[in-house]
Amino acid sequence: MTRVADGSDFTVEAGDDEILRILYQHNPWWAKKPIAEAKLKPFKRRDYYETMDRLVDDKILALIGPRQVGKTTIVYQLIEKLLSEDGINAQNILFLSLDDPYLNVSVKNLERIFELYATNILKRPLDELKEKGEDRIYVFLDEIQSLDNWEAILKRWYDLGYKMKFVITGSSSVSIVDGASEALVGRIRPQIVLPMKFLEYIRFKEGEIAELVKSNNKGIRTALKMALTENKPEEFYRVVNEEFKALLPYRDRILVHLNQYLIKGGYPEIANTGDMTVAAQYLKDYIHLTIYKDIVRTKRVRDPAALENLFAILAKGSSLIANRQELSKNLGLKRDTLNMYIYLLKTAFLISEVEFYSESRVKRARREKKIFINDAGIRNVSAAVFDEQTVANDNEMGRIVETVVADHTRRLRFNLEASTFPPLFYWRETFEVDFVIDPFNKILPMEVKYRHSVDESDLRGLRAFGRKFRPPLSLVVTKDRISIQGSTVMIPTWLYLLMC
Numbered sequence: 001m002t003r004v005a006d007g008s009d010f011t012v013e014a015g016d017d018e019i020l021r022i023l024y025q026h027n028p029w030w031a032k033k034p035i036a037e038a039k040l041k042p043f044k045r046r047d048y049y050e051t052m053d054r055l056v057d058d059k060i061l062a063l064i065g066p067r068q069v070g071k072t073t074i075v076y077q078l079i080e081k082l083l084s085e086d087g088i089n090a091q092n093i094l095f096l097s098l099d100d101p102y103l104n105v106s107v108k109n110l111e112r113i114f115e116l117y118a119t120n121i122l123k124r125p126l127d128e129l130k131e132k133g134e135d136r137i138y139v140f141l142d143e144i145q146s147l148d149n150w151e152a153i154l155k156r157w158y159d160l161g162y163k164m165k166f167v168i169t170g171s172s173s174v175s176i177v178d179g180a181s182e183a184l185v186g187r188i189r190p191q192i193v194l195p196m197k198f199l200e201y202i203r204f205k206e207g208e209i210a211e212l213v214k215s216n217n218k219g220i221r222t223a224l225k226m227a228l229t230e231n232k233p234e235e236f237y238r239v240v241n242e243e244f245k246a247l248l249p250y251r252d253r254i255l256v257h258l259n260q261y262l263i264k265g266g267y268p269e270i271a272n273t274g275d276m277t278v279a280a281q282y283l284k285d286y287i288h289l290t291i292y293k294d295i296v297r298t299k300r301v302r303d304p305a306a307l308e309n310l311f312a313i314l315a316k317g318s319s320l321i322a323n324r325q326e327l328s329k330n331l332g333l334k335r336d337t338l339n340m341y342i343y344l345l346k347t348a349f350l351i352s353e354v355e356f357y358s359e360s361r362v363k364r365a366r367r368e369k370k371i372f373i374n375d376a377g378i379r380n381v382s383a384a385v386f387d388e389q390t391v392a393n394d395n396e397m398g399r400i401v402e403t404v405v406a407d408h409t410r411r412l413r414f415n416l417e418a419s420t421f422p423p424l425f426y427w428r429e430t431f432e433v434d435f436v437i438d439p440f441n442k443i444l445p446m447e448v449k450y451r452h453s454v455d456e457s458d459l460r461g462l463r464a465f466g467r468k469f470r471p472p473l474s475l476v477v478t479k480d481r482i483s484i485q486g487s488t489v490m491i492p493t494w495l496y497l498l499m500c
Contacts (some may be wrong), residue, residue: 016116019109022102023117029083030121039076043204043268045222047193048074051167052081054191057137060154060166060184062144065193066349066374067294068286070268071169073095073194075140076165082138091121093138099146107149114157122180129162133416137164144168145294151183158187172294172347194349195266195375197411198258198404198497204271205257209250213498214244220499221416224473228442233473237484244482244495251494258494259391262400265377278386283381287311287350300340305332307341314351318373319402321428342371347376354406357425370426371460372406379403393452401450401493402434405477408500409446413437415500431461442472450479450493462488 022029047063051074055059064072079095082088094117098105105113118126122137129137144150154166196204199217203210218313220239227236247254264270264279267286273279291311296304310331314322328338345351352374373379380386380400390396406424413422416439425436427445435446444466449458452474462474466487474488475496483490 011343016112016224019103019113020116020120022100023094023096023113023121025095026095026097026100026183027121029079029093031454032090035076035080039073040080041073041077041268044077045074045193045196045200045268047191048077051078051191055082055165055167055188057189059167060158060168060188062188062190063167063169063193064190065171066195066286067171067290068267068269069193069195071171072142073268075142075167075169076123079138089135092135093140094121095140097142099143105147107147107153109451110147110153115487117176126162126164127160129164134161135163135299137162139164139166141166141168143170145170145172155183155187158184159411171349194407194411195268195377196268196271197408197500198261198494201261201271202254202257204268206253208390209247209254212246212250213243215350216246217499225416225440227473228444229440229472233487233489236473237489240489240491240495241482243499246494247495247498254494254498257499259388261384262376262404263380263388263390265380266429267375267376267377270377272491276386279377280381280386283377283386283432287378288384290348290350291327293482295344298344300303300344302337303333306333307344310338310341311345311350311435312382314345314371315379317371318379318383319370319399319406322371323368323425333473350378352406352410352424354424354426354435357427357433364425372403374407376400376404398448398450401477402448404497405446405448406435408497409437412500413439416440427461427465429464431464433461433465436465441468444473444475445469445471446475446477448477448493450477454478454481454490459488 009109028035029328040431047070051061051063055078063074075095079093082093083090096103096105096113103113104108107323114126135276145155154168157164158166199210199213202213220243223236223239227233265283267283270279270282291304291307295301295307301307310327313327313330324335324338328335331338333341342351342353348354350373352372354370355364356369358364373382377386380390385393385396390400410422410424413424423438425438427433427436433445434448437444445462447459447462459476462476466474472487476488476490477493477496478490480492481490482492482495
């Protein structure tokens with residue numbers, strides 16, 4: 001007979017008492033203890049609210065995204081919310097950290113964990129959960145990619161039809177989205193959690209400004225949709241200009257936060273760290289963990305040093321077209337190996353690719369892609385420019401801003417017309433257009449000109465693109481200029497990022 005934290009007695013087999021001891025550490029609410037404040041965090045991201053709405057259905061909810069982006073914090077916040085709900089018993093919530101070395105979770109002992117949970121915590125067999133009157137069980141599995149063959153295990157439990165809601169987190173899109181594509185088709189709903197975008201960063205720092213922006217964002221996106229689908233760029237400019245005027249009293253404060261964001265990026269822990277040396281080390285540790293725990297462990301990387309060198313090169317050249325032949329030669333890698341390494345960096349959410357825009361898919365496939373680092377802080381620390389003095393370097397800031405605009409433009413594309421991994425393009429013939437998106441089957445080209453003056457020569461790419469494809473609207477993301485010329489709208493970077 002063994003006694004646990006809440007004073008109840010139960011019989012266990014050899015070794016089971018140690019598993020139960022660890023389970024009580026993971027689930028302090030079973031013993032009527034609070035969740036540690038360090039795990040909860042007071043700031044709730046938009047992803048928390050979206051996830052809360054998705055707890056009501058039966059599908060497996062998968063929170064996927066980079067390490068340290070806040071997925072586990074969201075899970076603890078969800079658990080705290082559930083514990084506050086009337087009619088939900090604390091014993092009905094099970095949290096497991098699958099990368100806990102003491103649990104050493106495998107297919108075999110996960111089954112045993114569920115059995116111990118049912119017998120000693122729920123005190124009834126799991127197969128009784130089919131009864132309509134039974135309360136739902138919430139099972140949170142953190143870092144699911146640590147468990148081999150996890151998708152088959154979840155498929156089995158899901159198909160049993162028990163009243164169990166599974167919420168999983170993972171740090172690799174290939175492990176979650178691709179791995180679940182066959183076994184869990186129709187059973188899983190992915191939700192990507194990324195570093196904070198600029199609007200969320202502002203909300204993190206100053207809720208007053210963010211709430212003002214948030215109330216108007218829907219109207220801006222509605223006007224953008226109208227500009228694209230009904231050829232009304234003037235209406236879009238009118239709405240954007242009204243937002244610009246409304247935010248003018250706050251512009252200086254916004255610009256201070258923008259400079260910080262462009263250097264430090266959107267990871268919550270970094271945003272709260274004032275010491276740049278500490279912040280830089282944190283990001284370096286994150287990159288190391290991602291490469292060695294999320295990528296190298298896939299056993300598809302024979303040369304980790306080459307992978308790290310590749311990432312450093314891509315970071316320095318973020319926003320440039322990647323010449324894969326030259327990269328292969330410089331790194332001493334075969335082309336297939338290089339392609340695999342780039343793919344793995346993508347699935348770990350470190351980089352994104354931007355395809356050449358063409359109406360022909362064959363032409364898209366033949367042209368080299370641009371590669372961007374997904375977070376400015378990660379990019380800057382890898383390129384050795386993680387320094388507040390970098391804001392005075394116009395060339396470096398131009399590349400950083402384009403990197404951040406790439407990330408936000410992809411998010412804008414998602415907000416306009418949701419898809420799991422929305423496409424982003426560039427275009428180049430004699431001249432170049434930085435970005436092209438295609439929501440509502442319409443074309444929106446964009447140029448990034450992070451400088452005080454923008455003249456006609458800066459718009460040659462947009463003009464050439466316009467003559468060929470006839471887009472209803474073009475955007476120029478500037479440093480501080482807002483204006484309209486024909487169907488081309490110029491918008492300051494800070495305002496563009498806030499509308500995304």
